[in-house]
Amino acid sequence: MAPAAPVAAIHPLDGFPTRRRSVGRRMARIPTDPLFGAWDNVFWAVADPANRLIIDHLALGDSAVGEISHVIDASSSNTSHRLSKLERLGLVSITKTKSGNLIYRLRPEALQPIKDWLQRFLP
Template sequence: MERIGYNSGSGALDAVFGALADPTRRRILSRLASGEASVAELSAPFDMSQPAISKHLKVLERAGLVERAIDRTRRPARLKAEPMADAVQWLEEFRRFWAGSFDQLDGLLEELKQSGVRGNDDG
């Protein structure tokens, strides 16, 4: 029997989940989904400094979720969503497991219902 999630063996997957674990980084990715942005633009909705946003961007870059270009004096960041596909695939294994478990439970409950098994009615 194959154990779910044991054959990934990927440091890249760990980096993606590590990057996604932080709510600020998830909000940055959500913002970048609508288009590229500079550090100044990304820091505007947050109560944190531009250097702090830059640190978050470096984590996202190491995970492969963001790439940064040099456009004259600014370095706009843009979303690279491809690495999330591995994370989605890994999570999908668990979704299939839980769906199968619920199907089995539904089958068992239906069998019990058909056989007339009931709980203890002694009050």
């Protein structure tokens, strides 16, 4: 009997226009279509466990990159990259202090699409 053919992995962004971008040692697929939709962008952002840790941490209050990188146990550059993606998606806002430090703040209203979607299933 012949060995079974390998099953192709299905990526959550299959079917959507994306661009591949190097993130560390792997390639990330980032949505590029403006019609991808606010809902899909928010769900895509919170699907990543590290992004959820960032969101959980920022829900407690504003933070700098150094504090956030300790929480997710990642380098400052990796954390900055994640925060810039979250900022582009509207989940995080950035404020620059007088000393030049960047302070990140959660924009909880950006999580509204998740709440709206879940409300359909909750009593």
